Amino acid sequence: MAKSLFSFLERRKNWSVPYILFLVFFVVFPLILIVVFAFSNEDGSFTLAHFRKFFHHPEALHTLIYSIGVALITTLLCLFLGYPAAFFISRMVSSRSRILILLFILPMWINFLIRTLATVALFDFLRIPLGEGSLYFGMVYNFLPFMIYPIYNTLQKTDFNLVEAAQDLGATPRQVFLKVVFPLSVPGILSGIMMVFMPVISTFAIAELLTLNNIKLFGTTLQENIYNGMWNYGAALSLIMLALIALTSLMNGKGNAKAAEEGGLL
Amino acid sequence: MKKILSASYIAVLLLLLYAPILIIVVFSFTEAKVLGNWTGFSLKLYASIFQNGVHHSLSNALWNTLIIGVIAAFSSMILGTLAAIGIFNLRPRARKAVQFVNSIPILNPDIITAISLFLLFVILGISQGYTTVILAHISFCTPYVVLSVYPRLQRMNENLYEAALDLGATPFYALRKVVLPELKPGMISGFILAFTLSVDDFVVTLFTIGNEGLETLSTYIYADARRGGLTPELRPLSTIIFVTVLVLLLIINRRAAHKRIRNEN
Numbered sequence: 412m413a414k415s416l417f418s419f420l421e422r423r424k425n426w427s428v429p430y431i432l433f434l435v436f437f438v439v440f441p442l443i444l445i446v447v448f449a450f451s452n453e454d455g456s457f458t459l460a461h462f463r464k465f466f467h468h469p470e471a472l473h474t475l476i477y478s479i480g481v482a483l484i485t486t487l488l489c490l491f492l493g494y495p496a497a498f499f500i501s502r503m504v505s506s507r508s509r510i511l512i513l514l515f516i517l518p519m520w521i522n523f524l525i526r527t528l529a530t531v532a533l534f535d536f537l538r539i540p541l542g543e544g545s546l547y548f549g550m551v552y553n554f555l556p557f558m559i560y561p562i563y564n565t566l567q568k569t570d571f572n573l574v575e576a577a578q579d580l581g582a583t584p585r586q587v588f589l590k591v592v593f594p595l596s597v598p599g600i601l602s603g604i605m606m607v608f609m610p611v612i613s614t615f616a617i618a619e620l621l622t623l624n625n626i627k628l629f630g631t632t633l634q635e636n637i638y639n640g641m642w643n644y645g646a647a648l649s650l651i652m653l654a655l656i657a658l659t660s661l662m663n664g665k666g667n668a669k670a671a672e673e674g675g676l677l
Numbered sequence: 678m679k680k681i682l683s684a685s686y687i688a689v690l691l692l693l694l695y696a697p698i699l700i701i702v703v704f705s706f707t708e709a710k711v712l713g714n715w716t717g718f719s720l721k722l723y724a725s726i727f728q729n730g731v732h733h734s735l736s737n738a739l740w741n742t743l744i745i746g747v748i749a750a751f752s753s754m755i756l757g758t759l760a761a762i763g764i765f766n767l768r769p770r771a772r773k774a775v776q777f778v779n780s781i782p783i784l785n786p787d788i789i790t791a792i793s794l795f796l797l798f799v800i801l802g803i804s805q806g807y808t809t810v811i812l813a814h815i816s817f818c819t820p821y822v823v824l825s826v827y828p829r830l831q832r833m834n835e836n837l838y839e840a841a842l843d844l845g846a847t848p849f850y851a852l853r854k855v856v857l858p859e860l861k862p863g864m865i866s867g868f869i870l871a872f873t874l875s876v877d878d879f880v881v882t883l884f885t886i887g888n889e890g891l892e893t894l895s896t897y898i899y900a901d902a903r904r905g906g907l908t909p910e911l912r913p914l915s916t917i918i919f920v921t922v923l924v925l926l927l928i929i930n931r932r933a934a935h936k937r938i939r940n941e942n
Contacts, residue, residue, distance in 0.1 A: 421848055427763025427775060430756055430819065434778045437816040441793030442781070448796055496690055499683035506934055511687065513926050518694055520922040521701070524879060524898040525915050528907050529697035532712040536700070552694065605784075613786030616879065620902055630788050637792055637884070642799070649792050653785075660784060 445653070448646030461647035471632055471648065478629035479655075481618075482611040485550040486558075489607050490600065492551065493558035497599075498592075500559075501566035512563060515556050523553055527620050541623055549621040550611055557610075558603040565599030566592070609656055698919065705912035712907055722913045735910055738897035742876055745807070745893060749814035750872035756815065757822025757871075758864050762856070764823070765830045779824075782817045790817055791884035798885065805887025813885040814875045821874065822867035829863040 419425050452458045465471055496515075500508045518526060527549055534545050569592065577587045615630030629652065636645035700712070705723070709716045726736075764775050782790060794813045798805055833856070841851035879895035886896060901908055 422766075424763055424766035424768075426759045427767060430760030430763065430823075431775060433756065433816070433819070434775070437794070437797070437812065438778060438781055441797040444796040444800060445789070445793050492690065495683075496687055499687055502683075509930055509934075511691075513930060514691055515694065517919075517923060517926065518698055519877070520873070521698060521915050521919050522877065522879075522895060522898060524895060524902060525701065525907070525911060526697050528712065528898075528902055529701045532700050532704075533697050535713050552697070555690075555694070609784070609786055613788045615788070616899060630786075633788055633792065634883075637795065642796065645792060646796065649789055653789055656784070656786065656789075 442653075445646045445649050448643050449650040450647075451643060453643060461644045462651075464644065465647060465651065474627055474632050475629045475651070478612050481546070481550070481628060482608050485547060485554060485611045486604055486608045488547065488551045489555050489558040490603065493555055493603065494562055494600070497559045497562035497566055501563050501569075508563075508567070512560065515559050519556060524616060524620070526553070527617050531620060541621060542625065543622075545621045546618055546626055549617050550614075553614075553617060554607045554611060557606040561602040561606065562596055562599040565596045569595050605660070609659065612655070613652065701912050702916045702919070705916045708909070710906065710909055712909075712912065722909055726910050726913055726917075734892065735897065735908055735914075738892040738894050739914070741807075741892060742894040745810055745814060746872045746875040749811050749818055749875045750868050752811070752815050753818040753822045753871040754864055754868045757819040757867055758826050758860060760819070761823045761826035761830060761860075761863075765827065779820045782820050783824075787817070787878070787880040791881040794881065795884040804889075805885055806889055806891055809885045809887065810882055810891070810893070813881050814878065817878075817881060818871035818874050821870045822864070825867040825870060826860055826863040829860050833859045 449461060450457055450459070452460070500511050502508075503511070530545070530549050530552060531541065534541055534548075539545065573591055573595070574587055577591045582590065612628075613630045613633075615628055615634050618626050618628045619631060629648075633645055633648050633652070636642075636648060704712055704715070706718055706720065707715050708719045708721050760775075760779075764772055764779075767775065791813075794809075794816065798809050803809060837855050837859075838851055841855045842848065846854065876894070879899065882893050883896055883899065886893070892900070898907070898911065901911075
């Protein structure tokens with residue numbers, strides 16, 4: 412027994428076996444469970460009723476559409492605010508740019524719920540009523556670093572000789588940016604979009620706290636259903652969201668893998 | 678002119694980003710129960726987090742967070758490092774498949790991960806508590822460890838391991854003396870990343886923690902917020918965490934800069 416275990420471990424590819432089993436059990440199987448629950452009744456028989464309910468139930472559908480809208484606007488705001496920042500930082504001397512990038516990432520080390528509550532306090536302090544405005548502020552505030560970091564990363568790796576070559580060939584600064592720098596930074600933009608858009612659709616605590624529960628996002632709908640014991644309907648809603656996310660990642664083929672790799676902000 | 682414009686743009690962004698944190702830090706030096714009320718300078722909140730038993734549930738939540746974080750990060754580091762070595766030695770097709778499944782927890786929004794794991798534990802009839810939270814955290818942390826160890830394997834010279842074997846090392850000796858030292862930086866950054874993710878996680882924890890009264894910092898704050906306020910002691914606590922991390926990062930950054938300068942000379 413011990414001997415066969417030893418010879419099993421001697422082949423290094425077998426070292427992946429524990430993790431593969433783990434993945435099957437804790438990642439693949441649970442996802443299959445979502446599908447199974449989504450298509451079954453409380454008693455376990457097959458049904459499409461949950462999906463019918465969703466499409467005939469304007470409230471949940473509206474929440475989903477509204478959440479997609481919020482996610483799109485947040486992503487665009489992060490892109491427009493973050494791109495210039497990433498661009499400027501990538502142009503600085505490396506010691507300074509490192510510190511600035513750290514400063515942009517640092518707030519993430521404070522629990523996001525505390526930061527969100529502090530944002531509420533900030534709005535109270537400035538006597539600005541909570542609502543859509545505070546929701547977007549909170550979203551951008553939470554997700555901006557996820558946009559800046561990947562864009563900064565690609566811009567920083569950009570071969571500066573290309574820029575000089577373009578200048579030598581007579582390109583105006585505007586042309587240099589539009590024809591050389593920007594196209595080269597597209598992978599960073601794509602992974603930034605992935606890292607902002609997808610989490611925003613699914614957040615629920617931020618919207619809850621920043622709008623005093625007045626604005627509901629799809630994540631909240633999901634959480635409420637599961638919490639109220641409507642597991643099957645909750646699973647169906649999760650499946651709809653999964654489909655949406657699969658669609659986004661397919662459209663974003665390459666950015667996807669990059670986002671995964673750069674997910675680590677350290 | 679351009680320089681001033683770009684610098685001030687970044688300054689404004691940073692100011693916005695730090696405004697809420699500044700509020701927490703400033704109001705950690707006053708006693709008021711409600712965040713935003715200033716009732717004069719006081720260090721009472723700082724004193725009370727260091728006195729045991731004042732806020733028993735808060736310190737419990739803090740301990741739970743740290744214990745879960747360390748166990749989850751350590752297990753992820755071991756599991757992920759073994760996995761990375763294994764995956765690296767798989768045939769290309771199998772490797773692609775495992776890498777794909779490995780990326781699922783990273784790309785999945787946490788609420789989907791949370792619901793899927795919740796259903797798993799329900800189906801298995803496991804009562805939710807410490808174990809389920811730790812298992813859940815390992816499941817979303819390990820992929821990041823794999824991703825941070827794997828590049829080091831790619832950069833490593835394969836022949837070194839073979840050479841050690843040829844010179845008479847047993848596979849485990851060769852692993853310990855040749856492979857692991859090469860992987861160490863990746864393992865450490867994987868550990869730190871896993872720990873951060875675990876400590877910061879809220880959604881997955883909320884869905885796997887059960888209702889036996891177990892709380893982590895995140896679920897504690899959430900429950901607090903729903904009751905309408907933030908426990909005042911969280912202000913100095915966040916301030917301390919923030920300052921510690923700031924100092925640590927600055928030290929790491931300075932050391933890295935020194936190293937670069939030494940290397941350039």
